[in-house]
Amino acid sequence: MPSAKPGPADPSTDGAAIMPAPGLVSAVLKILIAGGFGVGKTTAVGAVSEIAPITTEERLTQAGAATDSLDGIQEKATTTVAFDFGRLTLDVPMPMELMLFGTPGQERFAGLWYDLARGAVGAVVLADTRRLESSFDAVGFCERARLPFIVAVNEFDGAHRYPLDDVRRALVLNPGTPVRRCDARKPSSVAAALLSLVDHALSPTSSSTLLDI
Ligand SMILES: Nc1nc2c(ncn2[C@@H]2O[C@H](COP(=O)(O)OP(=O)(O)OP(=O)(O)O)[C@@H](O)[C@H]2O)c(=O)[nH]1
Ligand SMILES: [Mg+2]
Numbered sequence: 504m505p506s507a508k509p510g511p512a513d514p515s516t517d518g519a520a521i522m523p524a525p526g527l528v529s530a531v532l533k534i535l536i537a538g539g540f541g542v543g544k545t546t547a548v549g550a551v552s553e554i555a556p557i558t559t560e561e562r563l564t565q566a567g568a569a570t571d572s573l574d575g576i577q578e579k580a581t582t583t584v585a586f587d588f589g590r591l592t593l594d595v596p597m598p599m600e601l602m603l604f605g606t607p608g609q610e611r612f613a614g615l616w617y618d619l620a621r622g623a624v625g626a627v628v629l630a631d632t633r634r635l636e637s638s639f640d641a642v643g644f645c646e647r648a649r650l651p652f653i654v655a656v657n658e659f660d661g662a663h664r665y666p667l668d669d670v671r672r673a674l675v676l677n678p679g680t681p682v683r684r685c686d687a688r689k690p691s692s693v694a695a696a697l698l699s700l701v702d703h704a705l706s707p708t709s710s711s712t713l714l715d716i
Contacts, residue, residue, distance in 0.1 A: 528599060529597050529598050530597060531600045533602045533624060534603055534623060534626065534697060534700060534701075535620055535625070535626035535627070535650070536548055536587070536603055536627050537628045537638075537645070538606075538630060538631075538637070538638045538641050538657075539608050539630070539634065539638040539639075540582070540608035540637050541571075541576045541634075541637070542629040542637065542657055543629050543631070543659075543688075544583065544608060545558060545583050545605055546687040547605070547629060547687040547696075548587040550687060550690050551589065551591050551694055551697070552589025552591060553591055553592060554589065556587055556589040557589075560582065561581060562581055563579065563582055574634060575634060576631075583605060583608065584612065586605055586606060586607065587605030588603065588604055588605070589605075590602055591694065593694070593697075593698070603697075606619055608637070613640060616641075623650060624651070624701070624704045624705070625650060625651035625653075625700050625701070626641070626651075626652040626653075626700070627652070627685075627696050627700050628645060628653070628655070629657045629685065630654055630656050630657065631656075631662065632658075632662055632665050632670065633663075638654075642675075642676070651703055651704040652700070652703075653682070653696065653700045654670065654674060654681070655682075655683055655685035656683070656684050657687045658684055667682045667683070670682055
């Protein structure tokens with residue numbers, strides 16, 4: 504069982520204010536944390552959640568070695584087999600509670616994405632530039648479901664830092680889809696990505712169907 508941990512700290516580093524709302528919560532928003540195998544979804548939910556996150560990790564075995572490439576993430580020992588759940592309360596731009604659902608990354612669990620996405624306002628699609636193709640399916644899923652999303656490039660240590668326009672081109676994103684950098688281990692960085700998504704998803708030009716899928 505995960506142990507209880509204090510809420511995220513150090514809101515100052517990249518502009519996201521992570522503070523418990525003093526007053527009433529005016530919105531409860533369901534958000535998906537999506538992306539390919541091993542891009543850092545569970546890490547991101549755990550970093551930013553103010554409750555002990557719910558995880559469904561199982562140990563990776565030799566049997567999955569052919570399908571689950573560990574290139575660049577050799578230290579990875581477990582994988583999500585259902586979902587991650589965490590919660591973050593923010594007070595800007597309005598008091599809100601974000602319910603965070605991390606998806607499983609392996610393609611054989613893709614059927615679950617539809618269930619997890621039901622009622623979500625949008626998704627943060629994490630991407631690792633060393634294995635960008637692993638996040639193609641998540642981008643395609645959001646586009647098909649007309650689920651507003653942003654791409655957050657999780658910059659692993661030692662990975663080449665590509666210009667974000669190159670990432671946009673490689674993922675064939677629409678011009679209106681925000682792309683930003685993120686460190687899935689840092690609460691303030693993940694919170695900033697979530698705020699960017701909320702801003703994007705709730706903007707009047709967003710084409711959300713709130714998942715009629
Ligand atoms: N250096 C570095 N390591 C990271 C970062 N984010 C995640 N990791 C590590 O990368 C590995 C994969 O992270 P996970 O959070 O399990 O990835 P995931 O996307 O949930 O993986 P699946 O659920 O199996 O698809 C773990 O060993 C993390 O500790 C990062 O930003 N930098
Ligand atoms: Mg995971």
